[in-house]
Amino acid sequence: MSVQAVYIHIPFCHEICHYCDFAKMYYHEGIADSYLNSLNEEISMYIKDEPVSVRTIYIGGGTPTSLNENQLEKLFQTISNYFNIEKVEEFTIEANPGEFHEGHVKLMAQYGINRVSLGVQVLDNDYLKEMNRIHTVDDVERSVQLLQQYGLTNISMDFIYALPSQTLEHFETTLKKALSFDLPHYSSYALQIEPKTVFYMRYQKGKLSKPKEEVEAQMFHSLVNLMEEQGLQHYEVSNFSKPGYESKHNLTYWDNVPYYAFGAGAHGYLNGERYVNLRPVNHYEDRIKQGLKPVLHSEIVTLKEQVEEEMFLGLRRKSGVSDHHFKERYRFSFFDLYQEEIDYLVNKEWIVQRGDTISMTHDGMLFGNDVFASFLINDDVWNKKFPIDSHS
Amino acid sequence: MTNKRQENIRNFSIIAHIDHGKSTLADRILEKTKALTDREMKDQYLDAMDLERERGITIKLNSVQLEYEASDGEDYIFHLIDTPGHVDFTYEVSRSLAACEGAILVVDAAQGIEAQTLANVYLALDNDLEIIPVINKIDLPSADVDRVKQEIEDVIGIDGDEAILASAKDGKGIDEIMERIVTDIPAPEGNQEDPTKALIFDSLYDSYRGVIAYTCIKEGSLKIGDKIKMMQTDKEFEINELGVFTPNPVKKKELSVGDVGFLTASIKNVKHTRVGDTITLAKNPADEPLPGYRRLNPMVYCGLFPVSADDYNDLRDALERLELNDSSLQYEAETSQALGFGFRCGFLGLLHMEIIQERIEREFNIQLITTAPSVIYEVEMSDDEVIEIENPSLMPETQQIKEVREPFVTASVMVPNEYVGPVMEICQKKRGEYSDMQYMDENRVNIVYDIPLSEIVYDFFDRLKSQTKGYASFDYELSGYKPSDLVKMDILLNGETIDALSFIVHRDFAYHRGKQIAEKLKNLIPRQQFEVPVQAAIGNKIIARTTIKAMRKNVLSKCYGGDITRKRKLLEKQKEGKQRMKMVGKVEVPQEAFMSVLEMDDDQN
Numbered sequence: 001m002s003v004q005a006v007y008i009h010i011p012f013c014h015e016i017c018h019y020c021d022f023a024k025m026y027y028h029e030g031i032a033d034s035y036l037n038s039l040n041e042e043i044s045m046y047i048k049d050e051p052v053s054v055r056t057i058y059i060g061g062g063t064p065t066s067l068n069e070n071q072l073e074k075l076f077q078t079i080s081n082y083f084n085i086e087k088v089e090e091f092t093i094e095a096n097p098g099e100f101h102e103g104h105v106k107l108m109a110q111y112g113i114n115r116v117s118l119g120v121q122v123l124d125n126d127y128l129k130e131m132n133r134i135h136t137v138d139d140v141e142r143s144v145q146l147l148q149q150y151g152l153t154n155i156s157m158d159f160i161y162a163l164p165s166q167t168l169e170h171f172e173t174t175l176k177k178a179l180s181f182d183l184p185h186y187s188s189y190a191l192q193i194e195p196k197t198v199f200y201m202r203y204q205k206g207k208l209s210k211p212k213e214e215v216e217a218q219m220f221h222s223l224v225n226l227m228e229e230q231g232l233q234h235y236e237v238s239n240f241s242k243p244g245y246e247s248k249h250n251l252t253y254w255d256n257v258p259y260y261a262f263g264a265g266a267h268g269y270l271n272g273e274r275y276v277n278l279r280p281v282n283h284y285e286d287r288i289k290q291g292l293k294p295v296l297h298s299e300i301v302t303l304k305e306q307v308e309e310e311m312f313l314g315l316r317r318k319s320g321v322s323d324h325h326f327k328e329r330y331r332f333s334f335f336d337l338y339q340e341e342i343d344y345l346v347n348k349e350w351i352v353q354r355g356d357t358i359s360m361t362h363d364g365m366l367f368g369n370d371v372f373a374s375f376l377i378n379d380d381v382w383n384k385k386f387p388i389d390s391h392s
Numbered sequence: 393m394t395n396k397r398q399e400n401i402r403n404f405s406i407i408a409h410i411d412h413g414k415s416t417l418a419d420r421i422l423e424k425t426k427a428l429t430d431r432e433m434k435d436q437y438l439d440a441m442d443l444e445r446e447r448g449i450t451i452k453l454n455s456v457q458l459e460y461e462a463s464d465g466e467d468y469i470f471h472l473i474d475t476p477g478h479v480d481f482t483y484e485v486s487r488s489l490a491a492c493e494g495a496i497l498v499v500d501a502a503q504g505i506e507a508q509t510l511a512n513v514y515l516a517l518d519n520d521l522e523i524i525p526v527i528n529k530i531d532l533p534s535a536d537v538d539r540v541k542q543e544i545e546d547v548i549g550i551d552g553d554e555a556i557l558a559s560a561k562d563g564k565g566i567d568e569i570m571e572r573i574v575t576d577i578p579a580p581e582g583n584q585e586d587p588t589k590a591l592i593f594d595s596l597y598d599s600y601r602g603v604i605a606y607t608c609i610k611e612g613s614l615k616i617g618d619k620i621k622m623m624q625t626d627k628e629f630e631i632n633e634l635g636v637f638t639p640n641p642v643k644k645k646e647l648s649v650g651d652v653g654f655l656t657a658s659i660k661n662v663k664h665t666r667v668g669d670t671i672t673l674a675k676n677p678a679d680e681p682l683p684g685y686r687r688l689n690p691m692v693y694c695g696l697f698p699v700s701a702d703d704y705n706d707l708r709d710a711l712e713r714l715e716l717n718d719s720s721l722q723y724e725a726e727t728s729q730a731l732g733f734g735f736r737c738g739f740l741g742l743l744h745m746e747i748i749q750e751r752i753e754r755e756f757n758i759q760l761i762t763t764a765p766s767v768i769y770e771v772e773m774s775d776d777e778v779i780e781i782e783n784p785s786l787m788p789e790t791q792q793i794k795e796v797r798e799p800f801v802t803a804s805v806m807v808p809n810e811y812v813g814p815v816m817e818i819c820q821k822k823r824g825e826y827s828d829m830q831y832m833d834e835n836r837v838n839i840v841y842d843i844p845l846s847e848i849v850y851d852f853f854d855r856l857k858s859q860t861k862g863y864a865s866f867d868y869e870l871s872g873y874k875p876s877d878l879v880k881m882d883i884l885l886n887g888e889t890i891d892a893l894s895f896i897v898h899r900d901f902a903y904h905r906g907k908q909i910a911e912k913l914k915n916l917i918p919r920q921q922f923e924v925p926v927q928a929a930i931g932n933k934i935i936a937r938t939t940i941k942a943m944r945k946n947v948l949s950k951c952y953g954g955d956i957t958r959k960r961k962l963l964e965k966q967k968e969g970k971q972r973m974k975m976v977g978k979v980e981v982p983q984e985a986f987m988s989v990l991e992m993d994d995d996q997n
Contacts, residue, residue, distance in 0.1 A: 213944045237947060348921075367945070367946050
């Protein structure tokens, strides 16, 4: 299967958000220059000859727009040296409101960026400050206008809910404001308090209180209702779009197909192997200077794991998993393996079966982890079905 | 009539509190006699099982034959008989002491005599053993040799100056100990020509040879091919093998008076070689067995259930295997509405129970749900019939009961002076009745209480240790049954009585315990898809109620390329957690919940 998706990680930020556990560091011009050279080196280790064609490219971070205009142009040039950007169907960059300028946007338009994902998080200046976000609500409005001015109308906004002490009403206010922009795509995630973040430390010390689970569930209900009322389809657990505006790049993850990943701390999936790059930036660069791929760790995904992932990733999509499609890939029916689990989940009204396709219900999405975990296979069950694991 | 060989035999044990250095001393003695090559000499040779090593206690006894050339130029045969160091195994200790003529009493120079040690010293004195006191760890900065000497004098009545000062770790004092074994401990008495009497002091099951019985020849002798008879069980066998441990097993054709070794005789179950029984010859039997035999009865019961019903047969096999080696383990099939098929098992005490549980989980790889341990209650019914109840869920209705009696123990707690208050407070809270208090020396007190065994089964020892900064040592023995105002408490989850959670409690504590356990379960049982009421009830009367709220949301909202491996691990963890839970009716209950009645944190004040 030829690889159709590329992820590129820019780990720099002007401020570090209190909840973020991605690979990131404070922006420094010299380090960023050097990093972009390394990135070029890294890509050249994978793409040796002619530029290749892919369907989607996604530049994420960190904050890609923390780069200055020269650096951004250099990044785009690097990408265009290895990939036929004119043939890319979806070319996304993540951007922080208020952090990029007209010069950035011009470059985006010039190099074929056709989708911008704005990290808005919440539309309330006090909360933004509390999260150590750099922007204000006004910045969001200005940024959207600026992008639209240059024809970048395929904009997505990201929001976080269940923020410390956040109420349902507060979240709904943010959502309504967000929907007033009438954008084609929105994502919204519940706050995860991850280790090694400021929020985590505050939480451990009891200085930060999460909304109750009941409130979080109500927020999810509200999210889905408000989005659907606006004609935005709930196409994945946390993603909503107008028809045709689903994130093609993110769908590759849930479709369980391969993708390149470049940059410090980036995760890729190539030749049946998931890998993660070294982080932080200095470790990543050191390895590249030795002429080696900067991979920290990789593991072959066994057939059993592929099957499990096919199911638990695929079920994240509203469209679910079709047995027809599954059979084409694995040469057996998932009903052979999961009939009992499927019956159980259908009975609980967490999934529905239409024809040969199973998909999660709204309730199922609330208990997604329970649904997904049901598709992990006990070793003895698997071994009975496949006495010799072919690892293919 | 004794012969020269018999005169040079010395049979002895080492008595010590945990951590006072018994195993190290045993190792030094082995070294002195060159019993092992250096390569074989791994530290603490006598503690064989992993579990023993981990817990630092000896569960199975061992005996070793050692040769020692004393300073008088003569060669002596030492038999070092190891004893288990826990109160659950008092009877076994008494039987292995009965195989000896002497005992080395090891006392930590810093900590002095502990309750268990004292109990074992009394056992040794009961068996008329010569005692050689050794004050160990004299090099510790906190060592107080004079105080310990005084204690030995006051408490045991042996001249403190007779004590050998030693540091087994550095080999200090070991030579003197070896010589004193020769000079102080008498040779075994008994007559080679008399009808054979051999004491069984331990046995273990070997899948190839059957039961291996550890025995000490008190009268007469045993030879390969002899037809033997167990005097208590009346079973007869023919000896296949005889031998001694040096500590590696060495086969012998004959064992005679004073010898300590092993025999095999195609015996299929340790139940035929009861500890304390006397082996005699079928053809020329002794008139009377050796004194001191007792049949051991379990004191503590609990239900063992497999988490997965599929493991039921494996669990039965595991218990069968363990029983081969452990005559004090009892079990019978039990069916619980909540937990399905399992076994009601009887143990000598809490440690014994924990060891068996751990071995089943570890060696047989069966995940268990253990119900809270219970003692045996005597229930006198209205029709005067007396029944024994070892399973709380089987307690009859209050109206049918005339009186409930529960087992009491005499508990001795030895502590430094300043902890007398806290110890008495714990004992009072545990429904103890004060019985006696003795000063061991100016600093240490032995406090004696009569306490219901059921209270000891709960967290008694843990609380003692935490309230006395670990200084308390503790020993108990059954004193008898007394009437108590006891009631059965039922726990209802989602409106259904969960039989495995029922427990028996004194009426005065019932209300408080009921509330506590309901709260505790609320915290232990994860949220389910629906609201679950938790209730505590006596008869039909609900005395406490709380609610586990329904789970509302459980989903990883962000899942992109990057973190798939990590998300998978999260899901796997969740699944594993689920598999360790038991479906009780519609409610998923984690294992810990069934033990929750145990860990009552009654810090009411």
